[in-house]
Amino acid sequence: MTIPALRVENLQVEYTVGKRQLRAVSGVSFEIGAGETLGLVGESGSGKSTTGLALLRLIDPAGGRIYLLDTDVTTLKRRDLRNLRKRMQIVFQDPYSSLNPSMTIGQLLEEPLIIHTDHPTSERRAQVASALQSVGLTPAHAARYPHEFSGGQRQRVAIARAMMVRPELVVLDEPVSALDVSTQSQILNLLRQIQKDSGTAFLFVAHDLAVIRLMSRNVAVMYLGEIVEQGPAARIYDQPAHPYTAALISAVPVPDPARAHMVGEIILRGDLPSPLDPPSGCRFRTRCPFAMPICTEQVPPPTNIAGGGVTACHLHQHGPRLDGQPLGDFLRLGVAP
């Protein structure tokens, strides 16, 4: 068995809000295989971006373990973090604010090489030029400043910057959600090409399910700091096993009316509860159309799902006792537990 590129075990991240502890990520575990993409999806406030930042220790985790191959990221000392940065990179959501406006594109791309390599200037310049070409820009762009570029072009620069030191893993924190739809597909294709060429593993954080499906082999669905369901993308999209996943998928507009109601629709009401005061038992129960008394009392245990993956929902042991079967029939028949 090969070691996954990234393994996260029971990750916890807390923020201090006033005098209280806000648990933004509580007990998240997942793995990403080398050269694979895990899509991390959820509403805003679900803790998906925080998870991405914690992986790079841009926010220090409050608990849990993160392994990059066999390196335990969580115990690295501050001065050892620099070496981690060479192996793990991030692309931020907003290319308008993630590039220093006072540096040229060339300087921005050269910086990772200055920090992590001892290549001479001429060698660095050559690498910058080839990096620009590999993201569809030209070497002449190196002398320009970020404000001279469009959003899509800037995101290309940000991707090139992340890939400069050939990292093993890149966290893509909503890399296309700030872009026009036409630009989005170009950037997504670019990312797929880069992954094919470099074998870099991606953690793709997004709220757009269509984008996640296009990009990911596996998908993890986050709700209020927890992963409620994860598994192979195809199974999750066609046969969700958690009501929250089903609700997210039924919220995606389907271009084919014949397919539109294949899985029953679940309309979510209300807002995400405050993570300062999460609901007892199952965190999703306040918005779940199938909530049962037991959901208030017990945290749902993880259940293996037929077709791959895991979910945490009481419907599998109680009520209709789905017992690892996807929600499909249950939703279609509209059986109330």
Place this chain on the structure above:
Amino acid sequence: MSVTTASFIDPAAAPLPPPSSFWSRFRRNPVAMTSLLILIAITLTAIFAPEIAPHNPMRSSLRAVLKSPNAMYWLGTDDLGRDVASRLIFASRLSLIASIQALSIALIIGLPLGLISGYAGGWTDIVITRINDAIMSFPALILAVVIVGLMGPSLTNAMTAIGIVYAPRIMRVVRGSTLSVREEVYIMAARATGCSDTRIIVHHVLPNIVGPLLVQSTVLLGHALLAEAGLSFLGLGAQPPQASWGAMLGQAFPYMAQSPVPTIAAGMIISVTVLCFNLLGDGLRDSVGRVRRAGE
């Protein structure tokens, strides 16, 4: 409010005017432009003083003491029979250099402290800021007088004192700008890239606070010039036979009844220069405004 501004055009798709650059905004500000031109003229005068001055500023003629302005002596002569116009021209060198000296010292002290305070935060910030506030609560000129009293009167000591007194003002502007820049995503991106704190401060924070720093520095140059004039007027700055504008003002003042022109001329040139520095500072402040991203 008009409702016609409502539009169905997607703001992201609508063409945006090209972002106006710093210089194009500054150029359209007549007051600031005039101030800049006057200051350039004064600087050129200082640089080419030997070529411009009609007389030797040090040569006294006892036959021409306290003369009124005439064709030979444009602004008359002082109590030792030296040409006032020539002396003012040469004095511009000392006054400008002294101001720059004071500003340099203020920058050397205030800039690193402001960067560290704003970037590090926490206790470092609290300690530096409190000391800063304590220094700022003293009246600047009085504090400078005390420092000069301790170090002895000379122009260099006076300007060192002014520099120390003004350092907190630089520090405060730098700290404030650093605080806001520190929260930018590109600073987190720099950390993610693996930049050290020093590298982040020098390469990522400093270039992005140049605007406010430039504004504050320009205004402080004016203040330093005024402080130099004040200290020299009191005899705590430039020492005879050196001539600075303030020293000349102090020297001409007792003879104001016999010959008012030198006093007025020295006072005028100080006022105009300080005013130009202040107006230039205001103009820069209006033009510097950070170039916001499209659509914001």
